[in-house]
Amino acid sequence: MTGPVLASLVVGDVVAERSVQLTRESLVRYAGASGDFNPIHYRDDVAAAVGLPGVLAHGMLTMGLAVETIVPWLGDAGRILDYGVRFTRPVVVDAEDGADLQITAKVGALDEGIARIDLTVTFGETTVLGKAQVRVRLDG
């Protein structure tokens, strides 16, 4: 099995990045796939009634698409030992323009066969996840 090699990595290396455009359709699709039908993720009137700036992406959608950025690089999702995030800022998904997210995955730390990959997800000028860290098992 081939995959990334620990010895070839340096802290600070960008190992993967991508951009994802979320639309209202993305939110409905995630609602159906995950079973999270909270209406703040697809109804403007409900979002407004509870004081939100607009319809929001599910935090778990952002968390899920962020980690998928590194799966092709890892080659095997089974290399992931743990993954955690804090949900720090909402992603407002405009009905017409959607929301563009930029994901960057960098080596945060290296230790004994394990790399910590730090994910940064930005929406416009703001970072929407805090401490988004994936610990992965790598060869040599």
Added chain:
Amino acid sequence: MSVNPELVGRSFPPTAPYLVGREKVREFARAVFATDPQHLDPDAARGLGYADVVAPPTFAMVIQDLTLQQLLAEEDSGIALERTVHAEQRFRYTRPIVAGDELVAQLQITNVRPFGKGAMVTSEAEIQDASGEHVVTATSVLLIGGDVA
């Protein structure tokens, strides 16, 4: 009603077994913009040594959600969905979830601490396969707002 501090240490009964379907994994993969063939193509997954398509890492939330429903249904919890914000989430894996797995989750409340007028509630769902082996532990921190005046 505010969050009941006596929730700490409370364990819930295991959830009914959840059978992970191949098409459900594919549907979830598309929803999180997962394009890697291991999530979609059984042959690609078998090439990595798995029995069938590999679920994206956050698919464990689908199983964990069954346990959070148990928590919300607890009459003395003081937790109302409309005042709940998902503050943190973590998964600790022994192995990835694969189509064909039959999974059971067991919830435990590990921490309740005051936060402003509300509380931060930490819950851990331990997810096991049909042979009782650990697959993944899903930990959520929920911020429960205080009563609205």
